[in-house]
Amino acid sequence: MGRLLLLAGVVLIPLTALILLIKRITRSMAERFQQTPSPFPSLKGMLMFLLPLPVLFAAIAALGRGSLDGLIGNAAGYGLFLAGALLLRRGLLSEVEYDRRRVARTPWPFKTLGGTVVALATSVTAWLGADHHPAIAVAFGLAALLGCYLSYGFDPRTAKRFTDSEGVDVTDRVLEALAQAERGITAIEHATRDIRNAELNGRLRRIAALARQILTLLEEDPRDLRRARKFLNVYLDGAKQVTEGYAKTHGRVSAPELEDNFRRVLITIEEVFAEQQQKLLESDVSDLDVQIEVLTTQLKREGVV
Template sequence: MAKAKPYKPDTTLLRSKKGTLLYLFLIPLFIAVILALLQTNIQAFLLNSLAFALFFATAKLSSKGFTQELEYLRSPLTKAPKIPYKTIAAFMLGGSTVFTAWIAGDKPLTSALFLGSIATLGYYLYYGFDPKKDKLDNLGDVSAEFVLETIGEAKTKLSNIEKHMGQIEDTLLYGKLNIAMTKAKNILETIQGDPKDIRVARKFLIVYIDGIAKVTDSYVAMDEDDIKSETKEKLYSLMDNLDSKFDKELERLKNNNQFDLDVHIDVLKEQIKH
């Protein structure tokens, strides 16, 4: 046990794991339920069915926890999960093991408790518990609620725009929108890296992205054959203007970060001199 390494989640493997091993526990329990049913052993059928349900609930909670953790790890700016699904699942696994061994399996209580403890410990060592620390550094005087709400709203709108893009058959317009979305995401990532810029960037996050969302909503609501060529030309021109706006916004944010770095360097030099 002393050589056991602390859990460090790998974001490239987290989605593929998804608690697959937990679902393997269901196989022998499912077989036990079927056998009890075939033997018309009602008590064994009910107990094994309850054990199956407990392990299934544990696996489902774990899946929620893994999804929640993956979102946390991928986001540079977020709060720790409110509901610790993985932690709950770990103790549920221990409780399910105790129930299955002691009640359903008629094992001694001490043995069942030992197996339950091992199950919970094994879960922790393999999967770990839920993240507990908020990733809300470098906020300056901006409130965390304001930052998260603004970024969350922008992400939702970008997601909706991408869904509507799938309905656009005009390849030129789709290509321009795709470029705009790529740049918008880059700007959003830059803001998340330095959320102090959130106030000055709010116009981009709310006005520009909201404008694109309204345009795409109106576009997909119509039959493309009914859209006049003049209207499409206006759209192409609009997207070109937005492309230029996004480039300027990204450059402004980068220059602002460069300015902050220069200030910090100058301050440090002065501190070293004194």
Template sequence: MAERFGGKYSPQSPSPAAGGPALPPVLAPVLPRGLWRATALFLSAFLFLIPAFGDDPRDMLLGLAAGGCLILSAWLTREGLRAEAAYASRKLARRPALPRKALGAVLTGAALALGGVIADQGLVYPVLYALVGAALHLGAFGLDPMADKGMEGIDAFQTGRVANAVAEGEAYLKGMQDAILRARDRSLERRVDQFAAAARSLFRTVEADPGDLTAARKYLSIYLMGARDATVKFADHYAQTQDASARADYEALLTDLETTFAQKTTAFLSNNRTDLDVEIAVLRDRLKLDH
């Protein structure tokens, strides 16, 4: 009979033994919704691009412009959906600086207006096409988030510093996830994804209550920079040697780093700078040894 996998890193694995370090809750990522619609919008550009090469110069230029508008609209819309997913995953979030989905709607309307011009349908119909196209785009994808979330009564400078710290941490996590691809091992990729999810749970804690943000940012920088550098070195080494010992050491490092999350979160919220500075020094030495 088939048996459900319940290994150490399985989401259904048993909780750690009493007295052991508690792992932080692993948050399910908020995935962008409607990406397939953005792909369909991109493909629709070829309805203008392909016929354009059989037309006279005027219509060819207008057809290329219409197709280009749809391609740019699809790209902006896709990025807008990703920005919206990131906004939804955070307790504190600023509205996107660039309303990408709204701009995508404008470009979709412009593409359909150009199509009306190509068909020589006067002025009224291209304008109607533009309005209908923009409305359909907004109906399919919606508007961008139009207001900051969870920032009422919070100092704007402090929230800006939190946002910068989280963005820096996300860049380190992206570097880890890109680097581990070179190892060509799906289980290691999933292991790094789990680590990234645990790190993001700490991001959400810092966003909700920054505490001593200077110490938190210092810890996150050392923590994630060291983890990224270790991942880069391990992936290059493992891709060439398939060294099982190096793999075990790397997974042990990730586990050790993960199990400190709950303790560090408590230190951030209690502003216990002395203990936190000691932990930072220990972490720095550990990462040097693991390199």
């Protein structure tokens, strides 16, 4: 009876996890048809998901054989490998984000943590799964830790700070403004799911994409933040409130006037956002023009040209 219960538990837990996973995948597939398609997910750190797969098969083989020791050892090893791979991948992705930005806080040390957990997983697998001596298992772990360090490196340890023209450190203010803008865009995208009009949804998607492009420009050069303050505080916030309000109301009341008004507002917002993006791009071009002019003058003065 006890064995039957254990077997039922062992079968039911992965089955439930599988069902939850399938539900999540189908939901995200359904959302994909409503939202702009995201870029292909990065393959960074995928090796750490693939290499330990034999440990999973070893755990399944131990289960089939009825060996509790083997099952616990291999399952613990594979669980740790999975946790380490997830941490490592998260660290690698946050490092990409850190490198892309000109202003960034010190990221959480996910890579270091992931490498340590992978090393621990290797030791546990070598000791409990492969029946090695504990000292040899530790050597396996150390080799994995060194490999992770050499291959992926450790996390960045310094924040990328930004000071304005008066020499004041405004890093936190810049990051807070960017995070707030990102929350606004996410709220617009979220509200789009409740609107059942393909044309309005298309406009909202274009608006969200434009807003993201503007945010990318601001992240690359936070000096533009002062110029874009009106965009962040007035238009983006207004767009979010109007969209959320419309998404709530139009499900309950069918009013063609409301739809027309909302369409007009969206057209204006789209124009304003496109104008804002153009202004930021033009300011980059004029900055470059000034730099080229200064360099040419200097070269002429020194008799090079």
